[in-house]
Amino acid sequence: MRLFHSPGSCSIGIRVLLEHVQAPYELVTIATARGDHRKPEYLALNPKGKVPAFELDDGNLLTEFPVIAQWIARNFSAARLLPGDQLGELRALELLEYIVSSLHMRGAVFLLRPEKFSAEAPAQEDLRQHGREVLTEGFPMLSKRLGDSEFFFDGFTIVDAAAFYLLNWKDRVGMVLPAKLEAYHQRLLKLPAVQHALA
Ligand SMILES: N[C@@H](CCC(=O)N[C@@H](CS)C(=O)NCC(=O)O)C(=O)O
Secondary structure: OEEEEOOOOOHHHHHHHHHHOOOOOEEEEOOHHHOHHHOHHHHHHOOOOOOOEEEOOOOOEEEOHHHHHHHHHHHOHHHOOOOOOHHHHHHHHHHHHHHHHHHHHHHHHHHHOHHHOOOOHHHHHHHHHHHHHHHHHHHHHHHHHHOOOOOOEOEOOHHHHHHHHHHOOOOOOOOOOOHHHHHHHHHHHHOHHHHHHHO
């Protein structure tokens, strides 16, 4: 299996999951900062020009964080990366979607990369403001949802891997996390899988 990954990007969350289940995989660096993701060789493989992308042993390429994360959860089921009961699983997928589709794509992306959507300075400022609002509302919501628990569900799940990459951008988005969320981020940073993924 091969993971197409860019340092500092959301693909670190998939790396954390692969390290957590101790999957054998090859890491291929696609540095978005250098524009590797727009190069013809990568676009031929993944026309979306995004990371993460995950190539299975049979050559199939999976994209989209929640899909790759679910593939890992299903294929390394002993690691219990999703709650075992149906409602628990749906609650985990609901939170995963919120982190990826709202907090990442409409929060962090609008705040950090408004030029992707408009070349006009006032529109960019509106986008930044919208992104800031999404995160300002979202971080306390996550913190409340977490409460005093170690993880969002019983044990480490794919939700924690997504939360990890998002919280890792706290300095980039210039936000101070609510205390419980900050303590959770510090706990995640100490996990062996996270340490290996960051190494
Ligand atoms: N919805 C996608 C988002 C992937 C995404 O936006 N990845 C970013 C890195 S965090 C990327 O590849 N950015 C390069 C670009 O958009 O040009 C997913 O869930 O995987």
